[in-house]
Amino acid sequence: MSNNHSVEDYRELGGYPGLNHSMPSCCKAMYDYKKPIDTVMEAPPKGKGATLKIRYYT
Numbered sequence: 001m002s003n004n005h006s007v008e009d010y011r012e013l014g015g016y017p018g019l020n021h022s023m024p025s026c027c028k029a030m031y032d033y034k035k036p037i038d039t040v041m042e043a044p045p046k047g048k049g050a051t052l053k054i055r056y057y058t
Contacts (some may be wrong), residue, residue, distance in 0.1 A: 023048065023049060023050060024048045027047070027048035027049065027052050028048065030052060030054050031047075031054075033056070034054055034056070035056075035057075035058055037057045037058065038054060038055060038056045038057055038058065039054065039055045039057075040052075040053070040054050041053040041054060041055050
């Protein structure tokens with residue numbers, strides 16, 4: 001089991017915060033990786049943003 005948080009992941013990649021960040025792409029990748037057993041722990045109103053947090057059980 002692991003928890004992934006979009007801000008933490010994106011900072012590791014070196015793109016956030018910044019003028020040309022692509023946080024929506026990071027969030028899309030997190031959703032694409034998500035399986036039915038995994039849980040969205042926290043999400044912004046529009047679904048993609050810095051507060052997205054997913055718990056992966058795989």
